[in-house]
Amino acid sequence: MSRLAQTGATESPTELRPALTLLTGFAPGATREAADLLLRADPTLLVVAHDLSALLDSGTVRRTVRDGGGLLEDERLTLEHGCIACTVREDLLPAIVRLARAMPERDLVLVLPPSMEPETVAAACSWCHVDGAPVTDAVRIDSVVAVCAPATLLDTLESDQDLADRRLQAAEDDTRSVADVAARQIEYADTVLLWTPGADRDGYERARLDVLLRRLNPWAEHLLADGEDAARLAGRIRRSARFDPEAPEPHGRGLEGHPIGCHEPEPDCGVVASLYLARRPLHPDRLHRALPELAGRTLRGRGHLWIASQPDNVVAWESSGGGVSMGDMGPWLAATPDAEWEESSPERRANADLNWDEDFGDREVRLAFVGLRFDAAELAAVLDGCLLTEAELAEGRAAWREYPDPFEGCFESKERNQA
Incomplete structure (x- = not known):
């Protein structure tokens, strides 16, 4: 799920802010090599990286800045609260702004640590201020590039470990999983780079991983690093204006x-x-019992749904590494007073109007799954078995709310009114 600009987007000819390229991925070696490739193609680039290996133990972060001539900065900082959010707010953003203001003619590359999600950095750039001015006054995000290494990609997406199992957590209470973070890095990117220098270009495994990445993020630009000229590949990555x-x-x-x-x-x-x-809602108990099978069959699932016992709530769905994450996305427009519709985006209101159902309004189940050799029809049959039957539909919404609900209390904005 990326923030991909319209195809063919180009920079404004009057754009004077340095371009910032975010390199993200769960293979630090490949990400660093991708940064080196960009640096060889343009030695004036400023490559910024943070080492968080000592963050949890001592609250210490190491920041380096280098260009084609070598190391420009190498600083160790001790943060009052050792966490990734503090690193972004207290050091990463100020460093980016300082460099952009001091050398506005030079673009920047930010190499993100494996556990730092690009969405977090991009969001912080949009609302954080440094020295009283928005970060985006000094720099613009040009693209978010997910760098994927063939040797580790599948193992990462299939992993049942949490970040804490690898000492990569952002804070002591960080319960994110390895597979979930890796999948979100790929989905958020507007450019996906399969890093295969020296590999067999026509190899089956390379082809399989290329297809997998295109299915995980079908709207991104997909590139292959297979030993082609550094300047040519760098030209396809940088100053693309793909980030929207x-x-x-x-x-x-x-x-x-x-x-x-x-x-x-x-x-x-x-x-x-x-x-x-x-369009029908899912029965809470049947859905709960089906979770292991739904997550276990596939590498990744994403989307939104509605549960009969909580008919006012849009529920987010993410599955990876054999686990499922579900969360509140607010109310359906069908459960929103007319006067509050304006608080939703024009795109959401237009989409609801186009797909409005006489019985359910904009409520729906919309899920996407990606995996290896699973049977799509069988997976759909499992989900079909979770939907309300005709007899259950006839019972009405008041009866649905009284169904035994393993998800009771899981979604903060749940309304138990009788609307």
């Missing part, structure tokens, strides 16, 4: 009418992608 700060947040794409995935149920190099759409 006005695009919907990844978890809200479906609500605003944007695709959340593609439907390719026949395996391509073993990779399967499927979309599931339904």
